[in-house]
Amino acid sequence: MQLLENYALKSFNSFGIAVSAKYYCNISSNEALQEVLAWNKKQHHQILVLGGGSNILFTKNFEGLVLHNTLKGIELVRESEHYYYVRAMAGESWHEFVQYCVKQNYAGVENLILIPGNIGATPMQNIGAYGVEIKDVFYELEAVDIEAQSLVVFKKGDCNFGYRDSIFKQTLKNKFIITSVTYELPKLPKYNTSYGAIEMELEKQGVKELSIAAIAKAVIAIRQRKLPDPQQIGNAGSFFKNPVIPTEKYLQLKKPYPTLPGYADGASTKLPAGWLIEQCGWKGYRKEDAGCYALQALVLVNYGKATGEEIYNLSEKIIQTVQHKFEIVLEREVNIY
Ligand code: EPU
Numbered sequence: 001m002q003l004l005e006n007y008a009l010k011s012f013n014s015f016g017i018a019v020s021a022k023y024y025c026n027i028s029s030n031e032a033l034q035e036v037l038a039w040n041k042k043q044h045h046q047i048l049v050l051g052g053g054s055n056i057l058f059t060k061n062f063e064g065l066v067l068h069n070t071l072k073g074i075e076l077v078r079e080s081e082h083y084y085y086v087r088a089m090a091g092e093s094w095h096e097f098v099q100y101c102v103k104q105n106y107a108g109v110e111n112l113i114l115i116p117g118n119i120g121a122t123p124m125q126n127i128g129a130y131g132v133e134i135k136d137v138f139y140e141l142e143a144v145d146i147e148a149q150s151l152v153v154f155k156k157g158d159c160n161f162g163y164r165d166s167i168f169k170q171t172l173k174n175k176f177i178i179t180s181v182t183y184e185l186p187k188l189p190k191y192n193t194s195y196g197a198i199e200m201e202l203e204k205q206g207v208k209e210l211s212i213a214a215i216a217k218a219v220i221a222i223r224q225r226k227l228p229d230p231q232q233i234g235n236a237g238s239f240f241k242n243p244v245i246p247t248e249k250y251l252q253l254k255k256p257y258p259t260l261p262g263y264a265d266g267a268s269t270k271l272p273a274g275w276l277i278e279q280c281g282w283k284g285y286r287k288e289d290a291g292c293y294a295l296q297a298l299v300l301v302n303y304g305k306a307t308g309e310e311i312y313n314l315s316e317k318i319i320q321t322v323q324h325k326f327e328i329v330l331e332r333e334v335n336i337y
Pocket of ligand 1: 128129130131226236237238239240241242261272273274275276278283295296297298333
C-alpha cells in the first residue's frame with residue numbers, strides 16, 4: 001500500500017478541476033484495498049472511491065482518503081445456451097470493455113460505447129444511452145463492505161436500479177467499494193435502434209444489414225457530434241438528470257410550449273433537460289472558463305481553468321432559471337464534492 005499526501009487530482013477527474021486529496025491510494029489489488037481499509041479503521045478519514053472520475057465535480061480539495069480503483073482484468077467466466085457471462089474488474093475502462101465485446105461479438109452493450117468512466121461506476125449510476133441501460137445486461141457484482149471488510153455479492157434484484165440510480169447512490173452510499181461486475185451478454189443480439197438518431201445514422205452510413213459493430217459505429221458518430229471529448233474540453237457528460245413529471249403536467253406545459261418534447265411512460269413523462277436549459281438561453285453560454293456546451297445544453301464544460309465552484313454556481317443559476325420558467329427543479333446527475 002502506498003499512501004500519498006496532498007496528491008493532485010486534476011488528471012483523475014474529467015472536468016479537469018485542479019484540486020488535491022489529503023490522502024491518495026492507488027488500489028490495484030484486493031490486498032491493497034484490504035490493507036488501506038484496515039489502516040483507515042484507526043484513522044477514520046472520509047473515503048471517496050474514484051474510478052474514471054467522469055461523473056464528479058470537485059468544488060474544493062478533498063480532505064479525506066481517495067481510493068483510486070485501478071483493479072484490472074476481463075474474463076469470460078462461463079456461457080449458457082443463450083448468454084456469455086463476462087466479468088470485468090472495476091478499474092477497467094468501460095469504453096475499452098465495450099470495444100472488447102464488439103470484437104468478440106458479445107451483444108447488449110454496443111449502444112453504450114464511448115461512455116466515459118470505469119466498470120465500477122456502471123451499476124452505481126445505471127449508465128444508459130440510446131435506449132439501453134446497464135441493468136439490461138447486469139448479472140451480478142462483487143463489492144467490499146467498507147466497515148466489515150468482507151466481500152459481498154449483489155444480484156440484480158439487490159441493486160434497486162432506476163434511471164441513473166441504484167442502491168449504491170441511496171441507502172448504501174459510501175458503504176461499499178465495487179470490485180467487479182459480471183454482465184450477462186446475449187449470444188443472439190436484440191438490436192435496439194429505436195432511439196431516433198441511430199436509425200438516421202445507420203442510413204447515413206449506408207448500413208444494409210444490422211450488426212453489433214455497425215450500431216457501435218453509429219453511436220460513436222452521434223456521440224462525437226454532440227458531446228465534447230473530455231480530453232479536449234473538461235466535462236462530465238450530462239450534468240443534470242432528465243426530469244420526470246406527471247404526464248398531466250406535461251400536457252399543460254405543451255399549451256404554452258407546443259414544441260416541448262416528452263417521452264411518456266404511462267402516468268409520467270420524461271423531459272429532455274437539454275431542451276429546457278436551451279429555452280432559458282444557456283446553450284453556448286460562457287463566463288471565464290465555465291460554460292454550457294454549445295452543441296448539447298445538458299453538458300457543462302470547463303474550457304481550461306474554471307474552478308469547481310464556478311461550474312457549480314453556473315449549475316445553480318441554470319436550476320433557478322429553469323425552475324422560474326417551467327416550475328421544474330432540475331436534479332444534478334454529477335456527484336458534487
Ligand atoms: N435537446 C435540446 N437542446 C439541447 C440538448 C437536447 O433541445 O441542447 C433536446 C432535443 O429535443 C433532443 C432531446 O433533447 O432530441 C434529447 O437529446 P439527446 O438525444 O442528446 O439526449 P439527452 O436526453 O439530452 C440522454 C442522456 C445521455 C445519453 C443520451 C442518449 C441523461 C441525463 N442523459 O441525454 O447520457 O447519451 O440521452 O441516450 O439521461 C450522460 O449520462 O452523461 C449522458 C451523456
